[in-house]
Amino acid sequence: SRDNNRIKDSISFGLAKQVGINLLSGSQFYNGGKGFDLMDRTLELASKHNMRVLAIDSKLLVNDKMFTSNDADKIITHFKGNNKTLKETFGGYSFGGEFSLAQSKDVKKWISYFKRNHPDKLAYTYLFPSYGFKDRIIYEKYLDTYLNDKNPNARPDVVAFDYYPFLSPSILTSYFYNLDVIKQKAGNRPFWYYIQSTTKKNLPDITDYQMKFMAYCPLAYGAKGALYYTYESIPSNYGLNYHDAIINPYGNVTKKYYLTKIINYYMSYIAGPIIMSNSCVGTYHVSQEPTNEKIPARQILSSTN
DSSP states (O other), X not given: OTTOXXXXXXXXXXXXXXXXXXXXXXXXXXXXXXXXXXXXXXXXXXXXXXXXXXEOOTTOOTTSTTOOHHHHHHHHHHHHTSOHHHHHHEEEEEEXXXXXXTTHHHHHHXXXXXXXXXXXXXXXEEBOOGGGSSSHHHHHHHHHHHHOOSSGGGSOSSEEEOOOTTSSSXXXXXXXXXXXXXXXXXXXXXEEEEEEOOOBTTSOOXXXXXXXXXXXXXXXXXXXXXXXXXXXXOOGGGOOOBOOOSBOTTSOBOHHHHHHHHHHHHIIIIIHHHHHXXXXXXXXXXXXXXXXXXXXXXXXXXXXX
């Protein structure tokens, strides 16, 4: 909360836990925070609910030319030096995402640095969707640049990407292509995806069907982590004019909260144990619907295969 109210914030963390969220990974808005006290406060609150936190700290400016190894060492030293409880709650470092091809050299440099110097913690970033590129050849070059560097340390341990198929009045037609190419490029690494819970008010709000579609389709491709864009509603002073998400701007639940709870518990207790303990051997479609994209023949289930 803006006023750092411990009771109010504990209730807020409890709501996230009750809806089935176990990792906090998104931007957090602080009053100041030149030191690490506010990040540690987040870790302390999360620990009481058996949750994990990726550090979203304003000092993690890995795409800034002014960021140095001295800056990185200060950050790593702090989180390594926390008490046992906070160390266990701390899941790793989030550098942000959707970095461009031109920024890849710096981003990979710091992924490698943090992995070498704090190897038991995640160095996390996420990638653009295919619709951000002129064609698929350029997109796949972009993926290879970030995911398959010659230096193994520069490769992310988790492959994450966002793709929001309901950003237009009709569903985007490269959705399953993007899932398939991410699965291929990830190789043996787990991949995570984002579920779109809100859209701009010039479009209809996200429906129950659409949220379920985005939550469950990636499971058929072997995805092992799901995140939400967004859990909290985007503040109106950002001028983005989005519908309310899972939690409204006042910290109260919306109807999407109850749907999210159903989705998360299904993934955690029914689909999750199967997916997490097995490898995905194939993904097969019975039609081109609902995206009307051309599904590769090897993925079409017919009477002959």
